[in-house]
Amino acid sequence: MSVQALHAPEVDAPPDARRIDVRGLCKTFQLAGTAIEAVRDVSFNVRRGEFVALLGPSGSGKSTVLNMIATLLKPTSGQILIDGVPVIHGRATPNVGYVFQRDTLFPWRTVADNIGYGLELAGVPVAERKDRVNACLKQAGLEGFGNAYPSALSGGMRQRAALMRTLVVEPQVLLMDEPFGALDTHTKIDMHDVLLRIWEREQQTVLFVTHDLGEALTLADRIILFSARPGRIKESFEVDFARPRNAVKIRETPRYAELFQLIWHSLGEEFIKGRKP
């Protein structure tokens, strides 16, 4: 297959296969009297069980788009449907989990209590909660840290705990905003493997925001490339590595280098544009 053939046009999945459906999304912020256009007319959709990465330079409106989908921000215009139902600003959509760009573990709860938080809210009985939390601790390699407070954990461990806090309630849609952005390269690749294993088993629909091309290539089925501000969709690429993937090995294949180079060029243009005022 040639590299060019990978340019996927914005093919629409049939409506009943669309888990996340975004149409004509715009967002303009008012900041001290001036209007900042962060997102301009963004439309895309994510199929059931698909892993899509939103890639773009800093300030290109990736978080803004994700936050609108997560109901944290109100779109200026446009429509967001999850499983065909419009989302409502300020009201959490059931079955949708969100992993933050920033560490938001509750410092006053132990790691186990942080992970069990969603279950506690849902009124899951203590015994069952304990089992599920323990399973999560094990999966995240955090055995023995259940009773520690987040302040006693390293950055990578905290991010794993944060991931588990979202996953414990078994959401079918996962919105992730640069969840590994603050980690060093090796820890990051470890986390990719953790996430890949979970995703291969659970097959959630994932929308993953990142500005790290390597990360997007490792994880995603499809990469949506954002332009510099105002954020628009510039291009879209299918990533056809076989699954299950290995986060380390995949980086050593010629195919990876080929794709990397192709997208890198396009992304680089946007980084340069983004730097100009």
Next chain:
Amino acid sequence: MRRARHAGRTFAWQMLICICFLAIWQWGYALHDRLPWLVPDLLDPYFISRPSDIFEHFLILSCLKSKLGVFNGWFNGEFARCMARSENNLWIATAVTLKNTFFGFVTGVSSGFAAGLVLGRSDKLSAIFQPFITAVNSIPRIALAPIIVLAFGIGDTSKVVTSWIVVVFLVFFNTFEGARSIDEGFINAARLLGASEWQITRTVVIPSTMAWVFASLTPAISFALIGVIVGEFIGAERGIGRLIIESEARAEASGMMVAVVVLMLVGVALSALIWRLQAYLLRWQQHNLAE
């Protein structure tokens, strides 16, 4: 090891300071005639009493000794008779003052906390009440004590109200600041995990304002005690403040000093209680300091 030795040395110094202080207090004035330039007039036991007199007076006020200096036997009923006779003996006075302090503190903290949370979480309400709060806060609350005694009488109610009014603002402002400064990220995280408004308040807002609230509780307990004592100064039948006023009327420094020492002990005990509670409730903050 080193830390233990360090702590031991600190304690030795503390004991030494205590002993010097008490010794000067007890015997210092004896040097007044010989060294008038060294010993100030203020050291006169007429004003500040002396430790032995204070202890003696403590025994009398607490009905352990009769006014003539004889020990009241426990079994001949002398102690019980004294307790019944003097309606403001040290035990009753302490109990009354403690009780009023407790109620003033509890009502002050709970109402200040509730108001701080509500206003702190609502931009609309805090905008409306802002000027009133600033205005009321600029009144030195203790100046209201005579009015409160006038309005509520010389019974316990006026003491609780005085105490409440000095505590409530302190706790209110701290809670308010705490509620304002909550990290929105925590609230969003909770909301996206399906928390209702009430669950957010209970599991995010309250725990994250706790550190702020506790910062106000140690001063609040002192303020509560001050409120009660001032109330008792102005008009009361019982209480430690009343005891001080009575001794003052008789120009009895040792009686006043007994009351002051008891107040100090009460204050220390109450603060220690708050510390224990804080160490437990905010154990997540201490955690990284432990090891």
